[in-house]
Amino acid sequence: MVHFTRICFRKYGNFVDNLRLFVRGGTGGMGLPRLGGRGGNGGDVWVVATKNMTLKRIKDLYPRKRFIGGTGGNSSVRALKGETGKDSEIFAPVGITVTTDDGRILGHLNAEGDRVLVAKGGTGGSFYSTFEPSKGQTKHIRLDLKLIADIGMVGFPNAGKSSLLTALSNATPQIASYAFTTLKPELGNLRYEDYKQITVADLPGLIEGAHLNKGMGHKFLKHVERTKQLLFVVDVCGFQLASKTPFRAAFEAVQLLTKELELYKEELVLKPAILAVNKMDLPNAEDKLQELKEQLQNPDEYSDGLPDDMIPKNHLTFRHVVPVSAKTGFGIDVLKRCIRESLDEDAVMATKAIHQEKLQALRHQSREHL
CATH class of the missing domain: 2.70.210.12 (GTP1/OBG domain)
Known part of the structure; x- marks a missing residue:
C-alpha cells in the first residue's frame, strides 16, 4: 500500500x-x-x-x-x-x-x-x-x-485544475468560476512516506487554437515538453469558454486537448497520460462519467460527428481514468496513488532498458575479442 x-x-x-x-x-x-x-x-x-x-x-x-x-x-x-x-x-x-x-x-x-x-x-x-x-x-x-516536472496538468479554463491542486495540497492558488484564473505555472511537490517526491506542475489553461499562440498559446505549451507524464483534467459536465463559443462535452474536451498538444508538437501525445474527471459532486455526474468512459473506449465511433479540426491523428489511451471531486475530496487519494504507480512503472521500464543496453554492449565487446 x-x-x-x-x-x-x-x-x-x-x-x-x-x-x-x-x-x-x-x-x-x-x-x-x-x-x-x-x-x-x-x-x-x-x-x-x-x-x-x-x-x-x-x-x-x-x-x-x-x-x-x-x-x-x-x-x-x-x-x-x-x-x-x-x-x-x-x-x-x-x-x-x-x-x-x-x-x-x-x-x-x-x-x-x-x-x-x-x-x-x-x-x-x-x-x-x-x-x-x-x-x-x-x-x-x-x-x-521550460519547467521540468514529473506531471504536467493540462486542461481547459475552469476545468478545476487549481482546485484540484488545492485538494492535493495546502496550496492556495487563485480560484474563481471564470476563465484564465491561473496566469502563471505553479509547482507542487508531493512527498511520500518512503521519501519519494513527485513534482506536479499546474499550467495555465489552454483554449482552442493554443497551438497558433492564441490565449496563453506557446507560453503554456512549451512547459509540457519537459514533463514526464501528463495529467488531463476535464469537467465531467463539459464546459463553455464564453457565451459566444460552443459548449464542449467532456469527451470533446479530451479530443481538443489532445489535438492542441499534437498540433504544437506531435511527440507530446506519446507521453503517458492519466485522466482526472473532475466535479463528480455535480448532478448527473455519474451518468456523464459512464458516457465518457464508453466514448473513450470507442473514440473513432464517437468522433464521427465532430469537425475534422477537433479530431487528433492519434487518440490517447489513458493509463488511469480517475473520477474526482476537488470540492469534496472524493477520489483524491486514488489519484495520488495512480500518479505514483504510473511514474514507478516507467522508472522500472527505464531501468530494464538501461540494463539491456549494457548487456548488449558487453556481448558486442565479447564478440570483438573472439
Whole structure:
C-alpha cells in the first residue's frame, strides 16, 4: 500500500519564463613583440544552472542585461604570458534552454551545475597575430525556461485544475468560476512516506487554437515538453469558454486537448497520460462519467460527428481514468496513488532498458575479442 503526505507548494510570483541578454567575451591582452610575449586570452561567458534562481531575479539584479568576460592581461617583461581574463557566469534556474536570437540552440541546463558556453573570449596577442589581440564573441542570447516536472496538468479554463491542486495540497492558488484564473505555472511537490517526491506542475489553461499562440498559446505549451507524464483534467459536465463559443462535452474536451498538444508538437501525445474527471459532486455526474468512459473506449465511433479540426491523428489511451471531486475530496487519494504507480512503472521500464543496453554492449565487446 502506498502512503503519502500532503504536497508542498511553490509559487512563482510575477513569473518570467523568457529573457534576452547581451553577452560578449573578453578582449585578449596585448602581446610583447620584442620578447615574443603572448597576451592572455579574454574571459568566456557561461550560463550556469544553480538552485534558488529565477529569470525574474536575473532581470532584477542585472537591469541592463549585459554580461562581459574579463580582459586578458598584457604580456610584460615580468610576465611574458599575460593572465587569462576572468570568466563571467550567468546563474540561471534549472530547466533553461539557451538559444541565439535566430533560434539556434546553444545548450540545455537540465541539472544543477550544468554549464553552457555562450561567448568565447578573444585570443591574446602573439607572434601569429603580430602581437595584436582579438575581441571576444558578441551576441544576444535567450534564456527560455521550460519547467521540468514529473506531471504536467493540462486542461481547459475552469476545468478545476487549481482546485484540484488545492485538494492535493495546502496550496492556495487563485480560484474563481471564470476563465484564465491561473496566469502563471505553479509547482507542487508531493512527498511520500518512503521519501519519494513527485513534482506536479499546474499550467495555465489552454483554449482552442493554443497551438497558433492564441490565449496563453506557446507560453503554456512549451512547459509540457519537459514533463514526464501528463495529467488531463476535464469537467465531467463539459464546459463553455464564453457565451459566444460552443459548449464542449467532456469527451470533446479530451479530443481538443489532445489535438492542441499534437498540433504544437506531435511527440507530446506519446507521453503517458492519466485522466482526472473532475466535479463528480455535480448532478448527473455519474451518468456523464459512464458516457465518457464508453466514448473513450470507442473514440473513432464517437468522433464521427465532430469537425475534422477537433479530431487528433492519434487518440490517447489513458493509463488511469480517475473520477474526482476537488470540492469534496472524493477520489483524491486514488489519484495520488495512480500518479505514483504510473511514474514507478516507467522508472522500472527505464531501468530494464538501461540494463539491456549494457548487456548488449558487453556481448558486442565479447564478440570483438573472439
